[in-house]
Every structure is written in structure tokens, then in C-alpha cells.
Amino acid sequence: MRFGSPRTSLPPNWDCGYDISDYCNVAPEYGTLDDFKLFLDESHKRNIRVILDLVLNHTSDEHAWFLESKSSRANPKADWYVWVDTPPNNWQSCFDGDAWTYAPERGQYYYHYFMKQQPDLNWHNPEVKQAMWDAARFWLDLGVDGYRLDAIGTIYEDPKRTPHSVPMNLAELRRFSDLAKTPKELKLKDKYWHDMFKHQWGQAGLHDLMQELRAVMNEYGGDRMLVGEDDNIDYMGNGNDELHLVFNFPLMRTERLTPQHIRKNQKERLKRLNSLPVEKGWACNTLGNHDSSRIRTRYGDKLHDAELARLHAGLILTLKGTAFLYNGEEIGMTDYMLTDISQVKDTMGIWYYHAIVTGMGVHPEEALARTAEMTRDKNRTPMQWSKNSNAGFSPQDITPWLPVNPNYKDGINVKDQTQSPYSLLNYYQHLINVRKQSPALIFGEYTPIHAAAKDYFAFLRHTDSQKVVVVLNFSNKRLELDLTKVKEVKARTLHTLFSSADHSQKKQDLHALAINPFEIFIAEVKSTHG
Ligand code: NOJ
Numbered sequence: 367m368r369f370g371s372p373r374t375s376l377p378p379n380w381d382c383g384y385d386i387s388d389y390c391n392v393a394p395e396y397g398t399l400d401d402f403k404l405f406l407d408e409s410h411k412r413n414i415r416v417i418l419d420l421v422l423n424h425t426s427d428e429h430a431w432f433l434e435s436k437s438s439r440a441n442p443k444a445d446w447y448v449w450v451d452t453p454p455n456n457w458q459s460c461f462d463g464d465a466w467t468y469a470p471e472r473g474q475y476y477y478h479y480f481m482k483q484q485p486d487l488n489w490h491n492p493e494v495k496q497a498m499w500d501a502a503r504f505w506l507d508l509g510v511d512g513y514r515l516d517a518i519g520t521i522y523e524d525p526k527r528t529p530h531s532v533p534m535n536l537a538e539l540r541r542f543s544d545l546a547k548t549p550k551e552l553k554l555k556d557k558y559w560h561d562m563f564k565h566q567w568g569q570a571g572l573h574d575l576m577q578e579l580r581a582v583m584n585e586y587g588g589d590r591m592l593v594g595e596d597d598n599i600d601y602m603g604n605g606n607d608e609l610h611l612v613f614n615f616p617l618m619r620t621e622r623l624t625p626q627h628i629r630k631n632q633k634e635r636l637k638r639l640n641s642l643p644v645e646k647g648w649a650c651n652t653l654g655n656h657d658s659s660r661i662r663t664r665y666g667d668k669l670h671d672a673e674l675a676r677l678h679a680g681l682i683l684t685l686k687g688t689a690f691l692y693n694g695e696e697i698g699m700t701d702y703m704l705t706d707i708s709q710v711k712d713t714m715g716i717w718y719y720h721a722i723v724t725g726m727g728v729h730p731e732e733a734l735a736r737t738a739e740m741t742r743d744k745n746r747t748p749m750q751w752s753k754n755s756n757a758g759f760s761p762q763d764i765t766p767w768l769p770v771n772p773n774y775k776d777g778i779n780v781k782d783q784t785q786s787p788y789s790l791l792n793y794y795q796h797l798i799n800v801r802k803q804s805p806a807l808i809f810g811e812y813t814p815i816h817a818a819a820k821d822y823f824a825f826l827r828h829t830d831s832q833k834v835v836v837v838l839n840f841s842n843k844r845l846e847l848d849l850t851k852v853k854e855v856k857a858r859t860l861h862t863l864f865s866s867a868d869h870s871q872k873k874q875d876l877h878a879l880a881i882n883p884f885e886i887f888i889a890e891v892k893s894t895h896g
Contacts, residue, residue, distance in 0.1 A: 389501035605642030649687025673884035680886030715741030
């Protein structure tokens with residue numbers, strides 16, 4: 367196999383790059399392989415690690431492997447994808463309806479969990495594995511530090527190909543979900559989503575496969591890592607033989623972040639991570655990514671959005687575990703609702719719009735509103751660098767991929783925030799510095815305190831050498847906390863390390879620790895004489 371020869375054609379981009387037509391090259395709109403090598407070297411010089419997204423489940427339908435596979439049933443790669451003579455069941459693609467698509471070249475149907483432009487690879491074929499492990503080695507040889515593994519749960523399907531039992535197809539289920547309001551409807555919606563796809567993900571074979579990939583990683587020195595786009599801690603194996611991390615998605619799977627929700631989440635996740643048989647697992651927290659509504663929009667209450675954005679940043683940067691931040695959150699970018707169907711780039715959104723307008727007679731105006739809400743375009747608008755035209759993302763005479771959110775003119779841009787000491791960007795930088803300098807915030811154990819409090823979430827992070835107390839006030843009330851009964855803190859002094867409010871005194875009163883509305887307060891617990 368030859369890797370890295372210059373690209374001759376533009377990549378397909380049906381799914382923002384998740385439809386890969388060449389695993390060992392760079393899409394020309396991002397530069398060249400040499401540009402990537404330079405970027406990697408320069409990052410490493412600055413002590414920044416780089417991990418790549420590795421899409422295992424599917425390729426593009428324009429990938430040479432698929433073109434060969436579909437060309438004839440006698441092709442050496444005929445069995446690299448999942449082919450059938452007739453669709454064996456009613457399985458749906460989670461992006462665009464039927465999961466089986468006809469290829470006239472072979473007179474057969476191929477399976478795709480995602481769009482029809484993203485055929486699923488046949489991972490039961492050892493040649494597929496070898497080809498993919500070679501692609502993984504290609505970037506590891508260049509020096510990348512690891513992989514985020516896309517959609518690992520979807521790699522295998524139920525071998526019996528059991529049909530789903532939901533009395534509707536994908537478009538109808540999406541529409542049903544849009545209209546669900548009552549608790550009963552909402553519960554049914556969740557059940558339907560689960561039942562529709564339960565035979566198409568989480569199937570046997572994944573653990574062996576993750577072990578194989580871990581063995582590939584182990585061929586390389588350095589501190590390389592694998593993080594699965596899945597919340598199932600089972601993919602961490604015995605703690606040392608599968609993935610290094612999985613995402614704590616249950617934390618973000620809520621309408622509103624409350625102290626109760628966070629405490630329950632931490633208790634369950636950390637208990638499970640701590641009980642892996644060979645090595646304890648490491649936590650990995652996030653509140654957003656390129657597939658979900660932006661933090662400021664999603665968890666805002668329209669009254670205190672700015673305060674809540676700070677509080678939630680504080681949460682993710684103080685919880686135990688690696689924090690994943692999505693670009694743009696650090697300046698408070700918000701979702702941007704597209705206003706015309708011609709602007710929509712997310713194929714899933716375009717498909718849904720047409721499915722409900724033509725298939726269900728939904729009025730185009732309502733369909734557009736629903737589409738703008740469900741499409742991932744809303745949280746993928748260009749990064750806002752400055753208040754120059756196109757937010758400094760592209761020169762004035764270029765039309766960017768998606769419209770720029772006009773709020774770049776109102777201070778939601780990097781340049782303005784760099785210059786303002788009280789900006790969200792400076793707040794993130796300050797908080798990250800505090801975290802970097804505090805062993806307890808990086809490595810420390812987590813112990814909740816005042817665990818029944820509804821307005822605030824308070825906890826300790828502690829190593830042998832340092833103890834830190836964190837208080838996050840989720841309410842618009844001023845609080846006075848009595849910490850004198852907390853055994854790890856009593857008879858000690860609190861030295862402020864960070865606060866989103868103005869704590870002019872460095873030493874705090876344990877009897878009546880004053881916490882402002884929505885404040886995040888971090889202090890080191892020191893001996894009274896220290
Ligand atoms: C998960 C990715 O995060 C998403 O953006 C993509 O569309 C699907 N996997 C398919 O690759």
C-alpha cells in the first residue's frame with residue numbers, strides 16, 4: 367500500500383470529513399501532509415500533544431476500497447464491506463433512513479449505519495483490520511500522540527440481523543421526537559431510539575478489537591493514548607488492555623446541570639473506574655463537542671448565560687479527570703440557527719428537512735425551524751477570531767463554509783477577549799493555569815462535601831501533598847457556608863487559589879465562607895500555621 371501521495375481530488379465531505387476517502391493524507395482545504403508534519407513538530411516543541419480522529423466503522427463510498435469492493439463480486443476486496451442480495455431487515459441508518467443501499471454495479475445492497483455515502487466496513491475480514499491498523503501506524507510513525515476513536519459501538523452488527531421493533535422509520539421517529547412533550551411521550555421516544563438501533567451497535571467482538579488496537583499502540587513508545595467516542599467504561603477493559611479513556615457523556619446528557627445530577631454522575635462513574643481489575647481507570651469529562659449544542663446555549667437560562675458559562679467551565683476544569691473542551695467554548699460562542707435551507711451543510715439536516723416536507727407535509731417554515739435546531743451546523747459555525755469581516759476566519763471576499771455567527775461583533779471573538787482582563791477567554795486561561803499548578807486539581811481524589819446541598823456543588827480534591835476545596839454556586843443567591851464540620855477542612859485555613867468573584871481577602875472564614883451568586887471558588891486547605 368502506498369501512503370501519502372498527493373491528493374488528486376477533493377474529498378467528498380458528506381459528513382464534515384467523517385467520510386474518509388484516503389486514510390493517509392490531508393484534505394486539501396486543510397493543507398498538505400507536509401503542513402501537518404510541520405504543525406505536529408511545532409506543537410510538540412510547545413509541549414502540546416496532538417491526537418487525531420480515527421474513523422473505524424466506515425469509509426467514504428469514494429474510498430478506493432469501496433470502489434473496488436462494489437465493482438464486482440469477484441474483486442479481491444469484494445468482502446471488505448457488508449453486502450447482501452436483498453435487505454434482510456428494516457434496519458435504519460441513523461442519518462438518512464434505510465440502512466441498506468443498492469449498488470447496481472454488483473446488483474447487491476450494502477449496509478451503512480450512517481449516511482449511504484459512508485458504507486460500513488466488514489470488520490470480520492482480517493484484511494480490513496490489517497489495512498486499518500496500517501493506517502493507524504502511518505500517523506503514529508509520524509509522531510501523533512493518539513486517537514479519538516469514532517463511533518466504536520457501531521463497528522459490529524447483530525449476526526442474526528434481528529429486525530427492530532419500532533413501529534416507524536427514522537424520519538417518523540425524528541418527527542415523533544420533535545413533537546414529544548409529555549413525560550410519557552419523552553420516555554417512549556427514548557425507548558424507541560434504543561430499540562431502533564440496539565441490534566446495530568454494542569455487539570460482541572468489540573473488546574477483542576479494542577485489545578488489538580491497544581496492542582498496535584503499545585508498539586510505540588511515548589505516552590500515547592486512545593479515547594473512545596463512547597461512554598461505556600467496559601471499553602477500558604481491565605484498565606490496561608483496551609482504551610485509555612472513554613467520555614463521560616452521561617454528565618452532559620441532561621437539560622440542566624444541577625449539583626444533584628453532577629454528584630450522582632461522579633459517584634457512579636468514579637466507583638466504576640476505581641474498580642477496574644488490573645489498573646484503575648482515569649476519568650474524562652466534557653460538556654460539548656461538534657455534535658452537540660454549545661454549552662452557553664444549551665445550559666444557559668437566558669438570564670444568567672454569561673455567569674453559567676463561567677460556572678460550567680469551572681466545573682469541567684475542576685472535576686477529576688481529563689477535560690475535553692470544544693473550540694469556541696472558551697470565548698462563549700453560541701449556537702447559530704440557520705435561516706434558509708440553502709445554508710444547511712449537515713447532510714443529516716438536509717435529509718430530514720426534505721423527509722418531513724415532502725414525506726409528511728410539514729410546512730417548510732416549521733421544517734426549517736426544526737432542521738436548524740437538530741442540525742449540527744448550529745454549533746459548527748466558523749471560529750470567531752476578531753471583529754474583522756467573517757470574524758477574521760476568512761478574508762472578506764471569501765464566503766465561509768457556514769455563515770459566521772453575527773455575535774462576533776459583540777465581543778465574542780478572540781482578539782477583543784485577549785485585550786479584556788475580565789473576558790471569558792482570560793477566565794479560562796487563568797483557571798487552566800491554576801489547574802496546571804495544582805497537583806490536587808490534576809491528580810487528586812474527589813470527595814464530595816455538603817452532599818445534600820441543592821444550590822451548590824462542593825468537593826475536595828486531594829493528593830498526599832495538597833488538598834483543595836472547590837465550591838460551585840449554581841444559584842443566583844449569595845451563600846454563606848459553614849465548613850467547620852467538614853473533617854478534612856476544620857481547624858485549617860483556606861487560601862484562595864481562584865475565584866470568579868472578588869475575594870479581596872486571601873484567607874477565608876470557615877464559619878461563614880461567603881460565596882457570590884454563580885461563583886466558582888477554589889482554595890487550598892492549609893494548616894493554620896502554614
Ligand atoms: C461521530 C462523529 O462525532 C460525528 O460527527 C459523525 O457524523 C459520526 N460519528 C459518523 O462518523
